[in-house]
Amino acid sequence: MLQPDPDEVIETTRLDRLRTLRQSVPQGLPEAAHSVSVLLKAVDxxxxxxxxxxxxxxxxxxxxxxxxxxxxxxxxxxx
Structure with missing residues (x-):
């Protein structure tokens, strides 16, 4: 079974992603919330x-x- 990554790995991944995202225009919270709602429906x-x-x-x-x-x-x- 896959073991969860330690918090340090998650934070490193987050910071790497953030550096990449800073190069593009952020869409804001409403778009992120919508994306999560789409995933919620898909999971269900x-x-x-x-x-x-x-x-x-x-x-x-x-x-x-x-x-x-x-x-x-x-x-x-x-x-």
């Missing part, structure tokens, strides 16, 4: 609603947690 419709995932408790739990995390991100972007 295409993953949680997939028969293979629904039949497997571990896969369903992972999908559910992904949805929860995306929802938390959407809430943070909407503040």
């Amino acid at each position: 419709d295409h993953l949680a609603g997939h028969p293979t995932i629904a039949a497997n408790p571990e896969l369903y739990r992972l999908t559910y947690r992904a949805f929860e995390n995306l929802f938390t991100l959407h809430q943070a972007l909407s503040r």
